[in-house]
Amino acid sequence: xxxxxxxxxxxxxxxxxxxxxxxxxxxxxxxxxxxxxxxxxxxxxxxxxxxxxxxxxxxxxxxxxxxxxxxxxxxxxxxxxxxxxxxxxxxxxxxxxxxxxxxxxxxxxxxxxxxxxxxxxxxxxxxxxxxxxxxxxxxxxxxxxxxxxxxxxxxxxxxxxxx
Amino acid sequence: xxxxxxxxxxxxxxxxxxxxxxxxxxxxxxxxxxxxxxxxxxxxxxxxxxxxxxxxxxxxxxxxxxxxxxxxxxxxxxxxxxxxxxxxxxxxxxxxxxxxxxxxxxxxxxxxxxxxxxxxxxxxxxxxxxxxxxxxxxxxxxxxxxxxxxxxxxxxxxxxxxxxxxxxxxxxxxxxxxxxxxxxxxxxxxxxxxxxxxxxxxxxxxxxxxxxxxxxxxxxxxxxxxxxxxxxxxxxxxxxxxxxxxxxxxxxxxxxxxxxxxxxxxxxxxxxxxxxxxxxxxxxxxxxxxxxxxxxxxxxxxxxxxxxxxxxxxxxxxxxxxxxxxxxxxxxxxxxxxxxxxxxxxxxxxxxxxxxxxxxxxxxxxxxxxxxxxxxxxxxxxxxxxxxxxxxxxxxxxxxxxxxxxxxxxxxxxxxxxxxxxxxxxxxxxxxxxxxxxxxxxxxxxxxxxxxxxxxxxxxxxxxxxxxxxxxxxxxxxxxxxxxxxxxxxxxxxxxxxxxxxxxxxxxxxxxxxxxxxxxxxxxxxxxxxxxxxxxxxxxxxxxxxxxxxxxxxxxxxxxxxxxxxxxxxxxxxxxxxxxxxxxxxxxxxxxxxxxxxxxxxxxxxxxxxxxxxxxxxxxxxxxxxxxxxxxxxxxxxxxxxxxxxxxxxxxxxxxxxxxxxxxxxxxxxxxxxxxxxxxxxxxxxxxxxxxxxxxxxxxxxxxxxxxxxxxxxxxxxxxxxxxxxxxxxxxxxxxxxxxxxxxxxxxxxxxxxxxxxxxxxx
Numbered sequence: 068x069x070x071x072x073x074x075x076x077x078x079x080x081x082x083x084x085x086x087x088x089x090x091x092x093x094x095x096x097x098x099x100x101x102x103x104x105x106x107x108x109x110x111x112x113x114x115x116x117x118x119x120x121x122x123x124x125x126x127x128x129x130x131x132x133x134x135x136x137x138x139x140x141x142x143x144x145x146x147x148x149x150x151x152x153x154x155x156x157x158x159x160x161x162x163x164x165x166x167x168x169x170x171x172x173x174x175x176x177x178x179x180x181x182x183x184x185x186x187x188x189x190x191x192x193x194x195x196x197x198x199x200x201x202x203x204x205x206x207x208x209x210x211x212x213x214x215x216x217x218x219x220x221x222x223x224x225x226x227x228x229x230x
Numbered sequence: 231x232x233x234x235x236x237x238x239x240x241x242x243x244x245x246x247x248x249x250x251x252x253x254x255x256x257x258x259x260x261x262x263x264x265x266x267x268x269x270x271x272x273x274x275x276x277x278x279x280x281x282x283x284x285x286x287x288x289x290x291x292x293x294x295x296x297x298x299x300x301x302x303x304x305x306x307x308x309x310x311x312x313x314x315x316x317x318x319x320x321x322x323x324x325x326x327x328x329x330x331x332x333x334x335x336x337x338x339x340x341x342x343x344x345x346x347x348x349x350x351x352x353x354x355x356x357x358x359x360x361x362x363x364x365x366x367x368x369x370x371x372x373x374x375x376x377x378x379x380x381x382x383x384x385x386x387x388x389x390x391x392x393x394x395x396x397x398x399x400x401x402x403x404x405x406x407x408x409x410x411x412x413x414x415x416x417x418x419x420x421x422x423x424x425x426x427x428x429x430x431x432x433x434x435x436x437x438x439x440x441x442x443x444x445x446x447x448x449x450x451x452x453x454x455x456x457x458x459x460x461x462x463x464x465x466x467x468x469x470x471x472x473x474x475x476x477x478x479x480x481x482x483x484x485x486x487x488x489x490x491x492x493x494x495x496x497x498x499x500x501x502x503x504x505x506x507x508x509x510x511x512x513x514x515x516x517x518x519x520x521x522x523x524x525x526x527x528x529x530x531x532x533x534x535x536x537x538x539x540x541x542x543x544x545x546x547x548x549x550x551x552x553x554x555x556x557x558x559x560x561x562x563x564x565x566x567x568x569x570x571x572x573x574x575x576x577x578x579x580x581x582x583x584x585x586x587x588x589x590x591x592x593x594x595x596x597x598x599x600x601x602x603x604x605x606x607x608x609x610x611x612x613x614x615x616x617x618x619x620x621x622x623x624x625x626x627x628x629x630x631x632x633x634x635x636x637x638x639x640x641x642x643x644x645x646x647x648x649x650x651x652x653x654x655x656x657x658x659x660x661x662x663x664x665x666x667x668x669x670x671x672x673x674x675x676x677x678x679x680x681x682x683x684x685x686x687x688x689x690x691x692x693x694x695x696x697x698x699x700x701x702x703x704x705x706x707x708x709x710x711x712x713x714x715x716x717x718x719x720x721x722x723x724x725x726x727x728x729x730x731x732x733x734x735x736x737x738x739x740x741x742x743x744x745x746x747x748x749x750x751x752x753x754x755x756x757x758x759x760x761x762x763x764x765x766x767x768x769x770x771x772x773x774x775x776x777x778x779x780x781x782x783x784x785x786x787x788x789x790x791x792x793x794x795x796x797x798x799x800x801x802x803x804x805x806x807x808x809x810x811x812x813x814x815x816x817x818x819x820x821x822x823x824x825x826x827x828x829x830x831x832x833x834x835x836x837x838x839x840x841x842x843x844x845x846x847x848x849x850x851x852x853x854x855x856x857x858x859x860x861x862x863x864x865x866x867x868x869x870x871x872x873x874x875x876x877x878x879x880x881x882x883x884x885x886x887x888x889x890x891x892x893x894x895x896x897x898x899x900x901x902x903x904x905x906x907x908x909x910x911x912x913x914x915x916x917x918x919x920x921x922x923x924x925x926x927x928x929x930x931x932x933x934x935x936x937x938x939x940x941x942x943x944x945x946x947x948x949x950x951x952x953x954x955x956x957x958x959x960x961x962x963x964x965x966x967x968x969x970x971x972x973x974x975x976x977x978x979x980x981x982x983x984x985x986x987x988x989x990x991x992x993x
């Protein structure tokens with residue numbers, strides 16, 4: 068059991084290092100070593116999106132992502148979105164549209180929405196449904212999630228336009 | 231700061247959830263995230279046989295793993311809890327298997343380690359030998375089987391009407407509820423026409439995304455349990471009973487729940503973690519994986535037989551229903567589900583002669599319990615498909631047939647309880663309107679056939695139950711609400727503050743809610759069965775009114791005229807000479823209830839209110855493959871007067887999508903007692919792509935005269951009638967009737983082939 072290796076990465080903007088074993092997953096390391104509560108293990112199979120983290124700008128299921136592969140990367144979680152004073156427009160849109168119930172899956176949906184809007188600033192209804200198909204919400208706030216993504220897209224686009 | 235008086239009503243505002251900001255930033259607290267200093271992690275080793283005597287459990291290899299603290303079996307548990315059996319209706323469930331296993335997946339031993347992954351690895355090294363016993367799987371066969379899941383029935387004292395079962399041997403029937411209204415036999419003998427059909431529903435699972443998790447911390451002669459539970463008050467009572475302790479030595483706290491839906495009710499992992507913490511003197515956490523959740527609790531599979539007599543005017547004159555509930559190995563709250571769903575098994579129709587029998591049956595499967603509807607969706611699947619079949623045979627329009635027989639306010643329901651304040655008729659009208667029922671309907675082509683269906687159902691609310699609340703006015707005039715209702719996503723915190731704010735004439739968002747903590751918050755029976763808005767809502771209203779009258783008394787004491795607008799902080803200053811003190815308002819609510827008569831099953835007051843929901847569906851069916859698509863889904867519930875319309879809307883759509891999963895995809899498939907698809911890879915819950923394109927969710931207002939500001943519970947209403955509405959639409963499209971859930975392309979295709987006289991071979 069002693070194949071530990073030291074990895075170094077940037078976590079939510081700050082450099083960190085830790086010792087990990089080859090089988091350890093990113094979700095475990097983020098939760099156990101760094102007290103990150105916004106990534107959550109639910110299905111453990113990369114199907115529900117509750118453990119979504121952003122590694123070098125790409126959303127990953129951190130329950131299937133070996134921590135060793137995070138070496139040298141930049142890892143961001145929901146804790147890094149917005150600032151302590153101001154929510155990200157996507158977070159605001161999720162609140163306004165009521166796009167959450169129990170909130171357990173919400174960080175994953177928000178991070179995937181960010182990636183969607185970064186790539187497709189004006190997503191169609193179909194784009195949203197397909198892009199977020201890998202995130203599950205058992206409370207089924209889906210109608211409000213669709214509305215929130217559209218609202219966030221409108222806000223981002225109008226903010227991006229020159230005054 | 232003293233909140234500003236609010237000119238506008240607080241009830242009826244669609245304010246966002248109070249905790250929305252904490253949830254979108256990932257900072258909301260869940261027990262999932264809780265870590266205590268010195269905490270051990272437990273991993274459960276489970277039975278691989280559905281029924282057997284344990285001959286050996288070998289834990290030596292697990293014990294030898296570095297980092298393992300201890301491996302625990304029932305003998306160890308017994309040193310702490312001599313009689314280690316728990317449960318809300320029966321004390322039938324051992325904390326760990328006690329020389330016998332009763333379902334595949336039952337906990338047999340627990341590894342405790344400093345690290346969760348070490349515990350997991352070590353649990354994999356445990357082996358057990360079993361002397362296998364014949365298992366019972368089917369709820370109907372189990373009634374007459376010679377194999378018994380339990381040697382002796384052990385009803386808890388919780389429910390007085392189970393006491394006659396105490397000590398019974400040689401049976402798998404945990405409860406038989408019967409109802410006799412009028413004379414069904416005579417009515418069948420005199421009937422113009424009689425219709426009889428059988429139906430089945432499948433076992434499904436709640437699947438909260440935060441899997442079951444509990445932490446126990448025994449220290450200084452007390453026990454603190456942090457648990458993702460919907461019923462912290464019950465957990466405290468049951469743990470105190472198991473330990474023989476006073477209730478005040480046990481503290482049960484919840485955080486936000488990552489979903490519940492009925493799964494996290496009564497007592498689940500709490501007894502196990504309590505015993506483990508007492509054994510080790512350290513905090514112990516057990517978090518289940520998603521796969522393990524499938525072994526925890528399910529929704530009952532059912533077999534339902536229903537028979538109706540109809541006169542030549544298309545009036546139902548008699549109905550007989552028999553329902554067998556597959557309760558699995560431990561009763562949990564199944565006997566209550568059996569009785570409560572039994573009350574309404576004949577449907578929301580005005581029928582003079584009714585005979586109902588409802589059996590809670592033990593089998594060698596994972597335990598079954600309540601799941602968003604307390605059994606009502608299963609009974610509605612039968613009675614609303616049956617209703618359509620009768621209308622079809624009589625050649626009466628399906629809406630018209632329902633209208634002709636619908637139970638109207640002021641009429642007694644089968645239990646004898648008079649129905650009032652329901653929106654049954656209004657819901658039928660609204661469904662007809664939304665589906666344009668009286669307009670011509672495009673029936674599609676030969677290849678792609680279209681159809682539409684409606685269904686309506688209702689449920690009695692679990693009774694008798696009670697709730698209590700405390701409203702504290704602080705010395706600066708701000709308000710704190712102590713409320714044992716668990717916010718598991720339904721938005722109860724927000725709803726309760728709106729009720730308190732309405733009474734106190736302050737802004738709802740200014741109120742702080744203290745989450746359930748049995749050391750602090752008063753008793754609540756549990757967050758279940760759509761009861762909180764009505765029961766806790768009334769308790770909160772009464773607590774706020776009590777606080778308000780105490781404010782008025784303080785004003786009088788200070789010689790201020792009634793209605794004076796002196797700020798609250800000033801009142802406290804004048805009273806105490808400084809900013810000090812507080813006002814405590816308390817409220818306790820316990821609605822009237824009359825126990826059903828054991829022989830007739832009847833009661834003049836069986837439920838505090840009725841939950842009512844209707845669904846309309848339009849479908850397209852591919853006649854070559856059986857694939858179908860729900861193109862329009864309309865859900866209309868009776869919401870009383872909504873406290874927060876947006877939250878009500880979400881309860882309707884959320885419940886509907888959940889039931890949609892139970893209708894078209896979810897199914898726990900067992901083979902010889904073994905679950906074959908216990909993971910999200912093989913058990914499909916709805917995602918965004920499953921959302922119907924035209925998805926309408928509405929309510930009709932039917933003021934509940936004794937609800938808080940006219941409100942009633944709505945959490946389950948949209949689950950009740952959804953499955954039969956879709957089944958009825960498929961039948962309308964392609965002329966085949968499915969009697970068993972779930973409805974899949976394969977089952978539609980098989981039925982179509984059978985109808986053509988070319989049945990496919992059974993698998």
